[in-house]
Amino acid sequence: MSGNLSSPNYPFNYDNNLDCYYHITVPDGYIVKLTVLDFATEGEYSYFDYVQIYDGPDDQAFLLHKIGGTKVPIGFVYESTQRYMTIKFHTDFTGVRTGWLFNFIASTPNATAYFNATLGTISSPNYPSFYPNSFLQFYKIVVPETKIVLVEVMDFVTEPSYDYLRIIDGNNATDISHTLGLLSGNLTGNGSMPMTFYSTQSIVSLLFYTDHSVNRTGWTLNFRTAPKLN
Template identity: 25%
Template sequence: MMRVDCIWGHLLLLSLSLGWIKAQETNYSRPVFHCGGDLVADSGFVGSEGFPSNYKPNTKCTWRITVPEGKVVTLSFRIFDLEADSQCRYDYLDIYNGHSNLVQKLGRFCGTFRPGAQISTTNTMMLEMVADGETQTRGFLAYFSGTKPYANDEQFCGGKMTKSQGEIKTPNWPDRKYPPGTSCSWLITVEPDRVIQVKFDKFVLEPDTYCRFDYVAFFNGGERDNSRLIGKYCGDQNPQPIITSGNELLVQFVSDLSVTSDGFFGHYISIPRGSQPSTDASGPNASSERAVKPAEPKRPVVTARPTVPTTTTPKYVPPPPARPTAGGVTGPNRKRPAPLNPACARGNKGNRNVRASFCSSEFVITGKVTSMAPGPRGSLSINISLIKAYKSGRLTITQVGETMAVKLVSQDRRCPMIRRGVKYILMGQVDEDGRGTLVPSAFTSPYKAVHHKLLEKLNSQAC
């Protein structure tokens, strides 16, 4: 009897040992990622070629993901590291709402800022990564899975709408918070000679500077064309009225698996092309027929860094290292440039110490001035196409098309002197509405690519 027990004991020990060895082999095995392919499964991983090694130069890789019928594709990024550029011109990842680049593009991404979850409206999705001949990095790793579109006995989320007016709202509105892990898509189509205006009566989604977690996104066009992103919204401020460029609008609401909130309730109407958005909130029957330029959306924030990254470094051949000098940031052998506006020189002492200005400022960004407009009481409203945000705090960073943008207000339109079309280093404070403000003594300096290393170094040091 003892001999039998001993044999069984040895067999059990051998079984456990073999199981442990197999587990170790499983833990140390790594998937091999190729340049593109067809991924047909309930779930799985997709990564750039050779990940975690650097991806190859001069490549174009296409992955087609298919999950079971009746489900949609949810794509969550674990690691994202592509060459950065403010317009994603060199290395980038495009994500499409189907198996073709002729359907709606969910976003274009590059840089090192990890995109939020991407969700298709069908059971297919396509990823297309392009790399040029310079600057390769680790690439990306993402997890895809098939999830069911949200629907229950009380409310179906999303659908096709063809009436001239209607409502969109989050699930459970107004009784409870919207549920986690939700994906809703509305396709709105009106008469061919009309466009669509959307206004919100209530809007409360999980806040995030780049709207990575819970958001509602608006696309010009429908599911079956390469529609362009109008804007991506989150937080607790009602977006300004949204107007399409054509008679089709795709609306996508996404919530992740964590924090939820009250949600939104909005309505849409069809209006003549060129009409101004209505300024009242009296409901679906309110409209305006004045033929003026539509107002620009206020808070289209992130596919995301959404469709464009916030961590960006222009491609350049590095000149000699820069150092800060009085009046701005210049090269080591260059004379200090004369002030752009002599009237500002006395008050602009913030420029004399880059580090002190960096530490005392609530936001530090680099970007290109795209437009300026006079504001009340001698102020100036400035729109910036963002290159990189080193400090952002509560600063609202929005997405316009495929670029990230920031709105700033200069308290004095004369100082600091800002010119349209010029790239700047900008430092300042943030007001209660999330807008950056510049006082006359705020640090501003023309930006060159060499300054990126200096700003990165300041960002890594404790103030």
């Protein structure tokens, strides 16, 4: 499944005072990969006219990126973590350009990394060297049903806001309503480490996402079982 999306009137100038929404849905088991083919909005680096890309079915989902101006590199790729992606295009009352053209495809995510053990260590790719850009990985910790999972994050340094680790209580890594922690930025540098999270069940899911630019040394965490609370 694939297709193109464009701003109104593209490749001619779009109108002022727009708020346009585009909703992409791909089949179960796939994610959305969005590639910038052309981009020009008002200003050079400005956000007077801009595109917001959301990881989910509407604009209440996690904001993956906000882009605007004429310096957005062609070929940049944005990936959802689920089968939905929402794009919002906003223009103000003055100044127009030719707009933008995106291509989207249904893409297969990396295979989930399973950890069926009572204790262990998980780290970002290449840790303690820099992790890759444009990376999406799911991890799953599974312990005996009579136990819960204790996760202790020992070191954490990512690009603030855009590269993150989400820790989910349960089997569904995209169910943000069961988020135990959403970590991003230099948490080691600000003295937040270590950080401890407890599940309420025998499975914890992790989702590590990085965008197309800027990388850091990443993260490492330990996990072990703990008694279930009655």
